[in-house]
Amino acid sequence: MAVAGTTAWAAALAAIVVRCMACGADWPGDRALTSCPTCGGLLDVVTPITGPIDPQRIGAGLQGEIAHSGVWRYRQLLPAIPGGAVVTRWEGHTPLYRDDRLAAWAGLDGGLVRIKHEGHNPTASFKDRGMTVGISHAKGVGARIVACASTGNTSASLASYAAAGGIPALVLVPDGKISGGKLAQTIAYGATVVQIAGDFDAALSLLRELTAKWDVYLVNSVNPFRLEGQKTIVFEMLEQLGWDAPDWIVLPGGNLGNTSAFGKALTELKEVGLISKVPRLAVIQAAGSAPFAAWFRDGYEGYAAVQAETVATAIKIGNPASVLRAKRSLDFSHGVATSVTDDEILDAKAEIDRVGIGCEPASAASLAGLRQLVATGTVKPGERAVCVLTGHVLKDSEAVVNYHLHDVDGQRRDGANRPIRVDATLTALEQALADALHG
Ligand SMILES: *Cc1c(COP(=O)(O)O)cnc(C)c1O
Ligand SMILES: [Zn+2]
DSSP states (O other): OOOTTHHHHHHHHHTSEEEETTTOOEEETTSOOSSOTTTOOOEEEOOOOOSOOOGGGTTTTOOGGGGGOTTGGGGGGSOOOOGGGOOOOOOOOOOEEEOHHHHHHHTOOTTSEEEEETTSSTTSBTHHHHHHHHHHHHHHTTOSOEEEEOSSHHHHHHHHHHHHHTOOEEEEEETTOSOHHHHHHHHHTTOEEEEESSOHHHHHHHHHHHHHHSOOEEOSTTSHHHHHHHHHHHHHHHHHTTTOOOSEEEEEOSSSHHHHHHHHHHHHHHHTTSOSSOOEEEEEEEGGGOHHHHHHHTTSOSOOOOOOOOSOGGGOOSSOTTHHHHHHHHHHHTOEEEEEOHHHHHHHHHHHHHTTOOOOHHHHHHHHHHHHHHHTTSSOTTOOEEEEEOBOGGGGHHHHHHHHHSOBTTBOOTTOOOOOOOOSSHHHHHHHHHHHHHO
């Protein structure tokens, strides 16, 4: 059944160009493509650059719900999806914190480090920035079901935006391997959840088989429209810095969608003249899930997927979909990739949490990575860095409990913050506080 407005939408969507990065073929943007129909390559939405962008005009003239979105604000550099199809939950507008204790912990002078906190999005991860564009595109093309495989945050975000847009959502999650909070969000927002007896990589390949056969709109980061929304993390961070680019942008890498989006964002900002210097991207993977960092280290020879293992479930991905796009981002930005251990991730997270900011484990890979890059001399004293925190502390409360409340090899961790249990008497309370505060 035709919905009023869809014919006009179809023309606008068909005018969007989607290009294969492998063979260069162009495809109209009015279909749900997640790989090149000719060669299977990864796809990019082509951003029509018509000339320099006036920083004063960014976000001007937006009306209605869309005017509140920190993503659609940059619509000059986003696909021209008809306004009527846009599904927004006022995503973006996330804080860019300064905390000199975290700078010092990473080994840099105060003032040189900023923290871009993407946990301050509607479903508490950066995935919302991609999802507003992905689901708007899905709505525009008349998708009947939207689906993703997820380590948790994509599913929470998809479920929320699909519900907002009135489209049924299907989510495949690795059984028992996503955090309770993320699963709870996904269930609460009404998605159909299927737990797969296998890891994320198995769930994604299964879903790709399903979408090849059935009319299901896939919203994993192989979807080029989602990456368009994620570019706005970089747009917004640089606007917050007055378009004075830092030397480094440090981010966690899992499926490498963000790495891909960040490189595309920087390329476009340079092209429209909003920045003159391109910051270097530093992609940080968890040591047990670091195929891209290993490939980078070996001079891009002999790429091999791995069996992923890490406490940072959001980046527990052994066969990232976007490796080639990520390489392109590092090539363009003269970037680097490295890995950090789970202990380094958890210690960085404890620092970020303790200063009152907080994040989920995967997010802390960025600060752990910065500390390593400073220690090894890749990041030089005096250089400025922005670390991206990808998700909120409440996303993984199990990780907090494990770190602070449970011993490691029979030992309490340094800095573990354990609640104190006392009898309900003032004497007991005073005694316990005397021990805790002076002991
Ligand atoms: C998805 C996610 C990542 C990984 O991002 P990619 O684009 O897959 O590399 C990192 N941290 C959190 C919290 C995430 O949800
Ligand atoms: Zn192709």
